[in-house]
Amino acid sequence: MTSLLRPKLSGGNSNRRSALPSREALYWIAPACAVIIFIFGYSIVNLITQSLRYDGDWVGFENFSIVISDPLFLVALRHNLFLLSAVPILVLIAFILAITLFETRRGMRFYRSAVFLPYILPIPVVAVIFGQIYQLNGVLNTFLSSIGLDFLIQDWLGDPDIALGTMGSVIIWKEVGFGVILMLAHLISLPTETYEAAKLDGAGFWRTHFVITRPAIKTTLIFYAVIESITMVSWVFNYVYVMSNGLGGPGNATMVSELYIYRMAFQNNAPELAAAASVFLFAITLILLVAFFKIQRRSISKTFRS
Incomplete structure (x- = not known):
């Protein structure tokens, strides 16, 4: 008993x-x-x-209806969605650089520092430097002209059709180092026996990392994608403000939701409308966070089941 x-x-x-x-x-x-x-x-x-107020009076959702019906706010959201579409490209570039550095044993410390350096630079400094590079008579166009590629010369920040994409390239250049370090740290912690077995089976470089590495660091890839999605939605103000002199130009070609909120609050003296737009932005960010935690929970449960 x-x-x-x-x-x-x-x-x-x-x-x-x-x-x-x-x-x-x-x-x-x-x-x-x-x-x-x-x-x-x-x-x-x-x-x-x-x-929900205007001049101290309760107005309910009237501020939200005004913001939603504002064409400039819709343009700003559309531009944020355009930048958001660059996240898969950013994740892919970071993944390729990470596995390349992982395979490059000699000089990896130097290359790792060189890739990560742009991420630790202040955003205003990066924006000022690339603002000078992308000018019509800037360094990039001068270099293209010197090597005989005049047909590639563009007004990178003055052309409304490519100005937002130009700023997106600057954001990718700065943010890619963060993803490389995250993925590289995860790669180093993986067991080497799996890669040795793959080499013995004759698996090539791309097949090895697509079949073995990609599933192994899936949670890191998702985490980085969500972080950069939040960046593209709500952390691009400094880039746009510095490179467009606070105007979101040319025209409204680089207007984003953060700059819209700033202009409403400090230039148009409409803090209530700025607050309503901020609530929209906060809700989008919250949705991205909830989606990340749900995806992470599913991936963890699948790992334990397997």
């Missing part, structure tokens, strides 16, 4: 032991969580409240 009770008692003790560290961890992080919830929670509540 006592022998039958012993496993149950030991199981209960193990559950209690496992529960104690989790409770202790909650006690430690509770103060920090309280501060974060207070700061961000108060700001979000204040933002939503301001978006």
Whole structure:
């Protein structure tokens, strides 16, 4: 009889032991969580409240209807979606560079630092430098003319058809290093036996990394894609503001949602409309975060099932 009770008692003790560290961890992080919830929670509540008022009076969703019906805001969202479409290209470039550096043993530290350097540069500095490079008489067009490629010369920041794409290339240049370091760190932690077995089976470079590496670092790829999606939606203000002198030009060719909010709040003196547009932007960002956590949970559950 006592022998039958012993496993149950030991199981209960193990559950209690496992529960104690989790409770202790909650006690430690509770103060920090309280501060974060207070700061961000108060700001979000204040933002939503301001978006529902006008000159102190309650107007409900009227500010939201004004913002949605504003053609400039729709243009800004369309431009953010265009930048968002560049995320798969950004992830692909980062993945190719990461596996290339992973295979390049000699000088990897130097190449890794060189790739990561643009990411740690301040955005205004990057925007000013590329603003000079992409001018009509800038470094890029001068170089193209010197090697006889005059047909490639463009007004990179002055042509409305290519200005947004030009700024997108600057964002890709700066952000790709972050993804390379993330993926490279994951690659280094993978067991080498799998790659050695693939080489023995005669698998080539691309087949090895497409069949083995890509599924192995899937969570990192998804994490990087979500982070860069949030960047393209809500963190491109500095690029546009510096490279277009705060105008979103030429015309409205580089107008994005952040610049629209800035102009509404500080130039048009309409903070309520700016708050309504900010709520839209916050909702989009929140949707991306929720999608990331759902995808991550599915990938983790599939990993445990397999």
